[in-house]
Amino acid sequence: MPRADAQRNVDALLAAAKEEFTTHGVDVGVRAIAARAGVGTATLYRHFPLRSDLIVAVFRREIDDITALADQLAQTQEPDEAIRQWVQRYTEFVATKHGLGAALHSGDPAYSGLREYFESNAAPALQRLLDAAADARVMRGGVDAIELIGAVANLSVPLPGSSDTARAGRMVELLLDGLRYGAPAARL
Amino acid sequence: MPRADAQRNVDALLAAAKEEFTTHGVDVGVRAIAARAGVGTATLYRHFPLRSDLIVAVFRREIDDITALADQLAQTQEPDEAIRQWVQRYTEFVATKHGLGAALHSGDPAYSGLREYFESNAAPALQRLLDAAADARVMRGGVDAIELIGAVANLSVPLPGSSDTARAGRMVELLLDGLRYGAPAARL
DNA sequence: ATGGAAAACGGAACAACGTTCCGATACGTC
DNA sequence: GACGTATCGGAACGTTGTTCCGTTTTCCAT
Numbered sequence: 001m002p003r004a005d006a007q008r009n010v011d012a013l014l015a016a017a018k019e020e021f022t023t024h025g026v027d028v029g030v031r032a033i034a035a036r037a038g039v040g041t042a043t044l045y046r047h048f049p050l051r052s053d054l055i056v057a058v059f060r061r062e063i064d065d066i067t068a069l070a071d072q073l074a075q076t077q078e079p080d081e082a083i084r085q086w087v088q089r090y091t092e093f094v095a096t097k098h099g100l101g102a103a104l105h106s107g108d109p110a111y112s113g114l115r116e117y118f119e120s121n122a123a124p125a126l127q128r129l130l131d132a133a134a135d136a137r138v139m140r141g142g143v144d145a146i147e148l149i150g151a152v153a154n155l156s157v158p159l160p161g162s163s164d165t166a167r168a169g170r171m172v173e174l175l176l177d178g179l180r181y182g183a184p185a186a187r188l
Numbered sequence: 189m190p191r192a193d194a195q196r197n198v199d200a201l202l203a204a205a206k207e208e209f210t211t212h213g214v215d216v217g218v219r220a221i222a223a224r225a226g227v228g229t230a231t232l233y234r235h236f237p238l239r240s241d242l243i244v245a246v247f248r249r250e251i252d253d254i255t256a257l258a259d260q261l262a263q264t265q266e267p268d269e270a271i272r273q274w275v276q277r278y279t280e281f282v283a284t285k286h287g288l289g290a291a292l293h294s295g296d297p298a299y300s301g302l303r304e305y306f307e308s309n310a311a312p313a314l315q316r317l318l319d320a321a322a323d324a325r326v327m328r329g330g331v332d333a334i335e336l337i338g339a340v341a342n343l344s345v346p347l348p349g350s351s352d353t354a355r356a357g358r359m360v361e362l363l364l365d366g367l368r369y370g371a372p373a374a375r376l
Numbered sequence: 377a378t379g380g381a382a383a384a385c386g387g388a389a390c391a392a393c394g395t396t397c398c399g400a401t402a403c404g405t406c
Numbered sequence: 407g408a409c410g411t412a413t414c415g416g417a418a419c420g421t422t423g424t425t426c427c428g429t430t431t432t433c434c435a436t
Contacts, residue, residue: 003432006384030423040386045424143362151359154342171339171363174331178365191403194413218394228415233395378436385430393422401414406407 010047012037018058025098026055052113059100059114063122066093070125079133084176086129087152091168094156101153119146133179140182151175198235200225206246213286214243240301247288247302251310254281258313267321272364274317275340279356282344289341307334321367328370339363 016037020028030051034044048054069089073082094101103111104118127145134141155175156168204224208216218239222232236242257277261270282289291299292306315333322329343363344356 003383005431009384029421031421034386041423042387042425042427043385046384051423147355147359151343151362154345155339157342167335171335174339174366174370175359175363176366177369178362181365181369182362189404191412193403197414217392219392222415229394230396230398230416231414234413239394379434380436381432381434383430383432386428387426388428389426390424391422393420395419397416397418399415399417401412403412404410406409 006047009037009039009043012039013044013047013054014057017054021055021058021097021100025100026103027099050113052111055100055103055111056114056117059097060117062093062097063114063118066090067122067125070122070129074129074132078138079129079136080138080176080180083126083129083133083139083179084173086126087172087176088169090149090152091156091172094153095165095168102157105150105153123149139179143179148175194235197225197227197231200227201232201235201242202245205242209243209246209285209288213288214291215287238301240299243288243291243299244302244305247285248305250281250285251302251306254278255310255313258310258317262317262320266326267317267324268326268364268368271314271317271321271327271367272361274314275360275364276357278337278340279344279360282341283353283356290345293338293341311337327367331367336363 013033017033020033020036024032030041030044033054034041037044044054048057066086066089070082070086073086076082077085094104104115123145126149130139130143130145130148131141133139134143152172152175155171201221205221208221208224212220218229218232221242222229225232232242236245254274254277258270258274261274264270265273282292292303311333314337318327318331318333318336319329321327322331340360340363343359
């Protein structure tokens with residue numbers, strides 16, 4: 001079993017990181033997290049040797065939630081509407097967690113842990129939605145979920161200067177209309 | 189007239205920056221640029237007080253080129269094909285100049301100079317293409333060029349880890365198909 | 377309960393970044 | 407040719423992520 005003080009510090013670090021991430025974004029400095037947790041930086045690094053380990057631990061639950069949402073929408077909505085709603089939810093997710101979307105899909109090795117978790121959970125859920133829409137012939141097939149969700153995330157990253165929260169939504173809708181454009185029933 | 193040594197250093201800095209940007213991306217450190225130019229960092233900052241000033245100076249010509257291409261395509265191609273070709277060219281531009289696309293559309297104040305130059309030159313050129321396509325009823329209207337080109341740039345940023353150069357192209361085509369989907373002649 | 381080995385701690389230290397400061401230098405003018 | 411000033415180079419500052427190490431705490435064996 002782990003030492004009691006170690007467990008206490010892990011808990012404090014997770015709580016501190018969660019708070020810092022939501023208020024200042026995932027790019028917040030490690031010193032700020034450690035200070036809020038009331039520990040030294042070495043303690044942080046002892047428990048989370050890679051920066052991504054801390055981020056994974058904080059956001060794992062939220063990724064689980066959004067994965068579950070995909071499966072739920074698959075059962076209650078038409079395929080294209082399910083995709084639309086899920087993607088919109090994901091857009092909000094990325095826009096809310098400052099920097100998380102960029103981190104997830106940036107290719108930065110520091111976030112590889114979280115990306116792997118995401119790609120082996122949320123991405124397959126989206127792939128099932130895409131396949132269902134392709135089978136129903138309301139969207140084109142052959143679209144890779146990881147690729148699409150990365151694109152959605154890219155589009156959803158808010159511009160620091162701008163306050164146009166609808167911008168991402170417009171561009172994402174455009175992308176989804178591209179999927180509809182290629183549906184076999186329509187044309188091309 | 190400027191002092192001879194100052195002019196020499198400006199030229200050396202521009203040449204050094206251009207080389208460093210193309211080989212190591214726009215995020216390369218100022219020390220590397222100054223060292224290649226054979227000057228101190230203070231000399232760099234004297235002539236380019238903002239980081240963006242140096243980037244603007246290096247990439248202004250390339251922005252001019254891509255702006256001219258839009259006007260040329262407008263005269264030689266059908267509206268939607270002009271947009272397709274121009275956007276593809278812009279995709280290559282962003283993918284080639286490592287980090288430039290992200291810098292241009294990131295909202296980071298450090299690059300505001302370059303963004304302003306871009307938005308007052310290249311973006312209006314694209315807007316003319318979009319308006320022409322909307323008039324010809326082959327694409328939906330009401331799309332903002334700055335918004336669209338920002339989205340294209342977001343999609344074109346290459347993942348450092350991946351070597352899938354076609355990924356960006358696929359997602360951009362999807363976005364353009366979204367524009368076609370909304371064309372008045374089609375439906376919606 | 378208590379000693380002592382081992383795990384974990386805090387904070388200083390290191391490297392790299394963008395940026396600023398300042399004594400030294402070199403240029404152009406008179 | 408000498409003087410005034412624009413310009414220069416590199417050290418210095420503040421902030422990053424990460425590592426190191428002397429000190430403290432915990433927990434098990436006695």
